[in-house]
Amino acid sequence: MPRVLRRIVALALGVAALLGPVSISVAAERVTIRIGYAGPAAEGGRFVSGPVGVIASERYIERAFADDPAVTVEWSFFKGAGPAVNEALASGQLDFAFMGDLPSLTARAAGLQTRILMATSPRDNLYLVARPDSGIAAIGDVRGRRVAQFRGTSTHLTTDRALSQHGIDARDIRFFNMDDATALAAIASGDVDAAFGKSILLRLVEQGLAKVAFSTKGDPATTASSHLLVAAAFEAAHPDLVAKLVRGTLKALAWSSREENREAVFAIWAKSGTPIDVFRADYEEQALAYRLSPLIDDLLVESYRYKAAQVKALGLVRRPVDVTGWFEPKYLNAALKDLGLEKAWIRYAADGKPRGNS
Missing domain, CATH: 3.40.190.10 (Periplasmic binding protein-like II)
Structure with missing residues (x-):
C-alpha cells in the first residue's frame, strides 16, 4: 500500500475511533422529560392558573436543564384532568405529573408506581x-x-x-x-x-x-391538595434529572411565595383566562407562602392518609391505599438546603398547627 494511502487510511481510522464512541454515547444519553398537568391550558399554550402557571409559562424547568443539551422538556395539558393524566402515566406516556390528591390516590390503589416529590398547592380552598x-x-x-x-x-x-x-x-x-x-x-x-x-x-x-x-378558607385540614410526582421507573433510571427538575420547580415556588410578587403572580395566572380579581379574592387574607408551600410536612402526609381512608370508604377504590413510602422528600430537602430556602416556608404538624420553619 502506498505511503500516502496508508496515511489516509490511518487518519480515517483515527477519526472514526475518536468520533464513533462519542456519537453513540451522546445518542444514548438523550432524554425527553415528559411532564403532564391535570388541566387544560389557555389557547393551546402554557397558561394555567395556580403555581404551575408560573412553572410552565416562565420555563423554570427548562432553565434547570439549560446546561444540558441532551435533555428536552415536553409538556402536555389534559382537559380530562387527573383521570386523563393517570391514563397517560399508566401507559408510559409521562414521566412527571402535576396533579391533585384524589386521582393520585386512586392510581396508587390500582398499582401505579409513583413517588410524590413535593407539594405544589397543598391548601386550596373549597x-x-x-x-x-x-x-x-x-x-x-x-x-x-x-x-x-x-x-x-x-x-x-x-x-x-x-x-x-x-x-x-x-x-x-x-x-x-x-x-x-x-x-x-x-x-x-x-x-x-x-x-x-x-x-x-x-x-x-x-x-x-x-x-x-x-x-373552607382558614381550615388547613379541609383543603384540596396538589403535588408533583414522578414515575418510579424514571426516578430509578434518572435520579440526577429528578433532582434538577425539583430544583427548578422549587425556584418557581420560591418566587411565587414572596409577597412582593403577589400582583405579578396573579397577572401570570390571569393569562389562563381567569380574571385577576378571582385570584385576589381567593388569596385574600392568606399568605402566598401558606398556599404555595412545597413542603412534605406532617400536615400534608396526614391529609393524604385521611383521604386514603376516604376513597376506600366511599367505594372509589377496591383496595385500601397505603401511603407509606409514597413520599420521597430527599430531592426537595437537598434543593431547599442548596438554594438557602430552608426557612422560606412554615412546617405544620398533623393537627394543622405551625411547627416553625423547615
Missing part, C-alpha cells in the same frame, strides 16, 4: 357558590338541591369531608358530575342551583351571577 335566587345561604341548604361537582378530581374528597363535618349525607344532594367550564355555564343558565369547586367558581361571583354560600 367553595360552595349558589345562584343569588336559589335560597342557598349556607352549606346545610344544599339538601335536595341540584349541585354540580367535578367528581374524580381533588375537590371531590374535600367536598365529602366538608359535608361530613356539617352532618350532611351526600346522598341527600342531587349531584351532577360537571367539569369546571360546564358547571360555570350550568349555574349561569339555572340548570343547577349551586356548585362545589375551587376558586374558578368565583368568576360567577365577580359577575354577580352567584354568591359564596360556604368556603
Whole structure:
C-alpha cells in the first residue's frame, strides 16, 4: 500500500475511533422529560392558573436543564384532568405529573408506581357558590338541591369531608358530575342551583351571577391538595434529572411565595383566562407562602392518609391505599438546603398547627 494511502487510511481510522464512541454515547444519553398537568391550558399554550402557571409559562424547568443539551422538556395539558393524566402515566406516556390528591390516590390503589416529590398547592380552598335566587345561604341548604361537582378530581374528597363535618349525607344532594367550564355555564343558565369547586367558581361571583354560600378558607385540614410526582421507573433510571427538575420547580415556588410578587403572580395566572380579581379574592387574607408551600410536612402526609381512608370508604377504590413510602422528600430537602430556602416556608404538624420553619 502506498505511503500516502496508508496515511489516509490511518487518519480515517483515527477519526472514526475518536468520533464513533462519542456519537453513540451522546445518542444514548438523550432524554425527553415528559411532564403532564391535570388541566387544560389557555389557547393551546402554557397558561394555567395556580403555581404551575408560573412553572410552565416562565420555563423554570427548562432553565434547570439549560446546561444540558441532551435533555428536552415536553409538556402536555389534559382537559380530562387527573383521570386523563393517570391514563397517560399508566401507559408510559409521562414521566412527571402535576396533579391533585384524589386521582393520585386512586392510581396508587390500582398499582401505579409513583413517588410524590413535593407539594405544589397543598391548601386550596373549597367553595360552595349558589345562584343569588336559589335560597342557598349556607352549606346545610344544599339538601335536595341540584349541585354540580367535578367528581374524580381533588375537590371531590374535600367536598365529602366538608359535608361530613356539617352532618350532611351526600346522598341527600342531587349531584351532577360537571367539569369546571360546564358547571360555570350550568349555574349561569339555572340548570343547577349551586356548585362545589375551587376558586374558578368565583368568576360567577365577580359577575354577580352567584354568591359564596360556604368556603373552607382558614381550615388547613379541609383543603384540596396538589403535588408533583414522578414515575418510579424514571426516578430509578434518572435520579440526577429528578433532582434538577425539583430544583427548578422549587425556584418557581420560591418566587411565587414572596409577597412582593403577589400582583405579578396573579397577572401570570390571569393569562389562563381567569380574571385577576378571582385570584385576589381567593388569596385574600392568606399568605402566598401558606398556599404555595412545597413542603412534605406532617400536615400534608396526614391529609393524604385521611383521604386514603376516604376513597376506600366511599367505594372509589377496591383496595385500601397505603401511603407509606409514597413520599420521597430527599430531592426537595437537598434543593431547599442548596438554594438557602430552608426557612422560606412554615412546617405544620398533623393537627394543622405551625411547627416553625423547615
